[in-house]
Amino acid sequence: MTTTHEREQPHHTPAPWQDGARLLDALAAAPEDRIIFDLPGIEEGYEALLRELPGVAVRFAMKACPVDEVLTLLARRGCGVDAAGPAEVEQALRAGVPIERMHYGNTVKSDRNIADAFRLGIRDFATDSLEDVRAVAVHAPGSRVFCRLATTGEGALWGLSNKYGCSPEDAVAILETARDLGLTPAGLSVHVGSQQMTADAWQGAFDRIADVLTALAARGIRLDHVNLGGGLPARGYHDKHGRPLDPPMDKIFTVIREGMARLGAIPGHRLGFVVEPGRHLVADHGAIRAHVSRLSARGRPDGERRHWLYLSCGKFNGLYEMDQLQYRLVFPTHPGAPSVSAVVAGPTCDSDDAYSHEDGLVQVPADLASGDPVWVLSCGAYATSYMTQGFNGFGPLPYVCVDDRGEGA
Numbered sequence: 477m478t479t480t481h482e483r484e485q486p487h488h489t490p491a492p493w494q495d496g497a498r499l500l501d502a503l504a505a506a507p508e509d510r511i512i513f514d515l516p517g518i519e520e521g522y523e524a525l526l527r528e529l530p531g532v533a534v535r536f537a538m539k540a541c542p543v544d545e546v547l548t549l550l551a552r553r554g555c556g557v558d559a560a561g562p563a564e565v566e567q568a569l570r571a572g573v574p575i576e577r578m579h580y581g582n583t584v585k586s587d588r589n590i591a592d593a594f595r596l597g598i599r600d601f602a603t604d605s606l607e608d609v610r611a612v613a614v615h616a617p618g619s620r621v622f623c624r625l626a627t628t629g630e631g632a633l634w635g636l637s638n639k640y641g642c643s644p645e646d647a648v649a650i651l652e653t654a655r656d657l658g659l660t661p662a663g664l665s666v667h668v669g670s671q672q673m674t675a676d677a678w679q680g681a682f683d684r685i686a687d688v689l690t691a692l693a694a695r696g697i698r699l700d701h702v703n704l705g706g707g708l709p710a711r712g713y714h715d716k717h718g719r720p721l722d723p724p725m726d727k728i729f730t731v732i733r734e735g736m737a738r739l740g741a742i743p744g745h746r747l748g749f750v751v752e753p754g755r756h757l758v759a760d761h762g763a764i765r766a767h768v769s770r771l772s773a774r775g776r777p778d779g780e781r782r783h784w785l786y787l788s789c790g791k792f793n794g795l796y797e798m799d800q801l802q803y804r805l806v807f808p809t810h811p812g813a814p815s816v817s818a819v820v821a822g823p824t825c826d827s828d829d830a831y832s833h834e835d836g837l838v839q840v841p842a843d844l845a846s847g848d849p850v851w852v853l854s855c856g857a858y859a860t861s862y863m864t865q866g867f868n869g870f871g872p873l874p875y876v877c878v879d880d881r882g883e884g885a
Contacts, residue, residue, distance in 0.1 A: 498514045498516065498517065498878055498880060499512060499514050499517070499761070499762075499763045499853070499878070500806075500851075502514075502763075502876070502878045503763055503765050503806075503808075503849075503851045504808065506765040506876075508765070509764070509765055509766050509767060509788055509789065509873055510764070510765050510873055510874050510875060510876055511762060511763075511764050511794060511855075511856075511859050511860065511873050511874070511875040511876075512762065512763050512764070512765065512875070512876055512877075512878060513541070513543060513545070513546060513758070513761060513762045513856055513875060513876070513877045513878070514761040514762070514856075514877075514878055515545065515546070515549050515761075515877050515878065515879040516879060516880060516881060517760070517761035518546060518549060518550070518757055518758055518761045518856075519549055519550075519553060521756070521757050521758075521760075521761065522534070522550060522553055522555060522757055523553070525708075525751075525753060525756070525757070528729045528733075529729065529732060529733065529736075529749075529751060531748075531749070532704075532736075532749045532750065532751050533556065533577075533748065533749070533750045533751075534554075534555045534556065534750075534751055534752075534753065535555070535556040535557055535558040535577070535578070535579060535581070535703075535750055535751070535752050536550050536555050536556070536557050536558065536752070536753065536754065536757060537558045537581075537706050537752045537753065537754030538557050538558065538559065538564055538567070538568060538754075539560055539564070539754065539858075539861055540754030540755050540757075540758055540759075540857045540858055540861065541754070541757075541758040541762070541856060541857060541858075541859075541860065541861065542564070542567060542860065542861050543860060543875065543877070544567070544570070544571045545877040546758065546877070547567070547568055547571035547572070547573060548571045548572050550573075550757075551568075551571060551572040551573040551574075551577075552572070554577075555573075555577070556573060556574075556577030556578055556579075557573045557577065557578045558578075558579060558581040558706075558752040559578055559579070559580055559581065559582075559593075559598070560580075560581060560582040561580075561582060561585070561589055561593070562589060562592040562593050562596060565578060565580070565593055565596050565598060566596065569596070575596065575597035575598065578598060578600075579598065579600035579601070579602070579622075579703075580593050580598050580600065580601045580602060581602045581665075581703075581752065582602060583602050583603055583604040583605070583608060583624055583640055583641075584639075584640075585601075585608070585611075587611055587614070587615050590611055590612055590615040590616050591615040591616070593616070594615060594616035594619065598616070598619075599616075599618075599619050599620055600619070600620045600621075600622065600662065601616060601619055601620070601621050601622075602621070602622055602623075602624055602665060602703075603621045603622070603623055603624070603650060603654075604623060604624045604626075604640060604641055604642040604646075604647075604650070605642065605646075605650065606646075606649065606650055606653055609621055609650050609653055609654050609657070609659065610653070610657065612654075612659060613654070613657035613658060613659050617658060617659075618658060618659065618660075619659055619660070620659065620660040620662040620663075621650075621651070621654045621659050621660070621661060621662060622662050622663030622664060622665050622701070622703055623642065623647045623650050623651055623661075623663075623664055623665070624640055624641045624642065624664075624665045624666065624667070624705075625641055625642065625643075625644065625647055625664060625665070625666050625681075625684055625685065625688065626640070626641030626642055626643060627641060627666055627667065627668050627669065627677070627680070627681055627684070628677075628680070629668070629669035629677075630669070630674075630677060631668075631669065631672055631673050631674035631676065631677045632668065632669025632670055632671055632672040632673065632677065632707065633669075633670060633671040633673070633800045633801065634669060634670040634671060634800065635669045636667055636669050636670060637669065640667065641666070641667070644684060644687055644688045644691070647664065647688050648688065648691050648692060648695065651692060651697055652695060652697065655697060661692075661697050661699065662699060662700055662701060663699050663700065663701040663702055663703055663750075664685055664688055664689070664699065664702050664703070665702070665703035665704070665705055665750075666681040666684070666685065666703075666704060666705050667705035667706055667707060667752075668680075668681050668705065668707040669707055670706060670707060670754075670755065671707075671709045671710065671713070671721075671723075671755065671800075671801075672707035672708070672709060672723075672728075673709060673721065673723050673724075674724075675724055675727040675728045675730075675731040677707070678704075678707075678728060678731045678732055678735060679731050679735065681704070681735075682731075682735035682738060682739065685702055685739060686738065686739060686742060689702075689739060689742045689744070689745055690742060690744075692744070692745075693742070693743060693744025693745060694744075698744055698745055698746070699745045699747065700745070700746060700747065700748060701747055701748045701749065701750055702736075702739055702747055702748075702749055702750070703749075703750040703751075703752065704732065704749060704750065704751050704752075705751070705752050706751075706752045706753060706754050706755075706756075708728070708751070708753045708755075708756035709721070709723040709725075709728075709755070709756060710755045710756060710759030710760050710854060710857060711723060711725070711760055712759065712760040712804065712853060712854030713759070713801045713802070713803070713854055714801065714802040714803075714804060715801060715802065716800065716801065716802060716831070716832055716835060716836055717802075717835050717836070718802055718836075718838065721801070736749050754857060755856075755857035755858070758856040758857050759854055759855070759856050759857035760854045760856065761856050762854075762855055762856015762857070762859055763851060763852060763853050763854070763855060763856070764789055764794050764795075764851070764852040764855055764859065764873065765849060765850075765851060766787050766788045766789045766794075766849070766850045766851075766852055767787070767788045767846075767847055767848060767849055767850060768785065768786070768787065768788075768844050768845065768846055768847060768848040768849075768850060769786040769787060769788055769823050769846060770784075770785075770786045770846055771783065771784070771785050771786075771816075771818065771840065771842075771844040771845075772784055772786075782818075782819060783816045783817060783818035783819070783840075784818055784819050784821060785818040785819070785820050785821070785838070785840050785844065786821050786822070786823060787820065787821070787822055787823065787850055787852075788823055788850075788870075789822060789823070789852070789870075789873060790821060790822010790823055790824060790829040790830070791822050791824075791826070791828060791829040791830075792822065792824055792826070792829060792863070792864045792867040792868070792870065793822070793863050793864065793867075793870050793871070793872055793873055794852070794855060794859045794860075794863060794873050795822065795852065795855060795859070796858055796859075796862035796863070797857075797858060797862075798822075798830075798831055799828075802831065802836065802838070803852045803853065803854060803855050804852070804853040804854060805820070805838070805840070805850055805851065805852060805853075806850070806851035806852075806853065807840065807841050807844065807848070807849075807850060807851075808849055808851060809848055809849060810841035810843065810844065810848070813841035813842060813843050814841070814842045814843070815839040815840060815841055815842055816839070816840060816842045817837040817838070817839060817840075818837065818838055818839075818840045819831060819836065819837060819838075820836070820838050820840070822870075823868070823870050824867055824868040824870055825868060826867070826868070859873075859875075860872075860875060
């Protein structure tokens with residue numbers, strides 16, 4: 477967790493994709509703990525993605541930020557939604573997302589889930605097994621299905637390689653079965669892993685998709701789209717050792733554009749393309765105003781003394797992803813203060829509510845006092861969706877949305 481002692485001279489200068497001024501001003505004005513989302517920043521990120529991938533349909537992975545104001549903003553700009561169940565479909569509809577710009581992207585669903593989504597108007601379903609596609613045929617007759625291919629997940633902070641996806645051979649059998657059952661075999665999908673840090677992962681995904689498209693064309697199955705899933709990274713994180721993560725965005729987008737052109741040239745299909753960004757659109761445009769619970773020092777069994785910085789938020793109320801990354805910290809009231817190395821932890825009595833005790837030490841001001849404000853940057857993804865309803869009595873943080881255009885709030 478990289479720290480900044482002075483707002484005027486931050487350790488990490490906001491990049492062009494990260495409009496830090498709005499968030500910093502809102503953090504400075506916040507009297508109590510809260511999550512803050514920068515709506516214009518999210519909109520700018522969406523427009524930048526469209527410029528990088530022109531013609532691609534964007535379906536926001538709403539699990540990353542199920543905030544009504546964010547959904548409404550993106551819907552107004554033409555964005556759709558990747559929903560994981562009927563409850564997300566209902567929320568997206570209330571926020572103004574048209575049903576024709578949604579699909580059911582979760583391959584894990586019960587018969588009731590399928591029927592409820594179908595009743596709400598969903599007609600595009602992800603699948604990765606014969607059992608699931610048969611259930612779709614029964615409970616969502618005549619629907620379109622797209623089959624998710626497994627990937628290795630290598631190069632991502634969260635690989636997502638075990639629970640979802642099937643082999644190329646299974647994909648061919650699943651889509652043949654879908655056709656036989658009166659469904660429309662419409663597409664293929666992949667997910668290269670969340671916070672994917674390499675362009676090679678995308679290249680490997682395109683290779684696998686190309687092979688399956690060729691096999692399907694030989695069986696007379698003509699697809700109309702490829703869903704490239706999520707995985708596009710955020711840019712404001714640091715790794716568990718406090719080093720900035722620097723994803724090669726230009727190279728990633730180049731590989732994606734070249735891969736789409738390659739797939740589009742495979743005979744037998746007329747393909748459109750879909751992407752499902754989540755954290756890429758919201759992570760760097762959300763921040764938390766928290767406060768210090770305590771900075772203390774105590775000895776360990778080996779005799780070493782260690783400082784601990786306990787914050788008012790942690791793994792269970794806003795910072796769930798602290799197992800794989802460090803969020804950047806700002807201490808606005810301690811400019812130029814001497815620092816100490818400390819383990820950063822949340823307020824609960826769960827030992828997982830902390831960074832690594834060995835390699836996750838952070839330089840923090842030595843004169844921090846209980847109640848001092850702390851700003852946590854680049855935590856707009858999964859801050860609300862992973863939050864518990866009050867583990868150990870520490871309730872979920874409220875959120876606000878800032879919009880200097882006079883909209884939202």
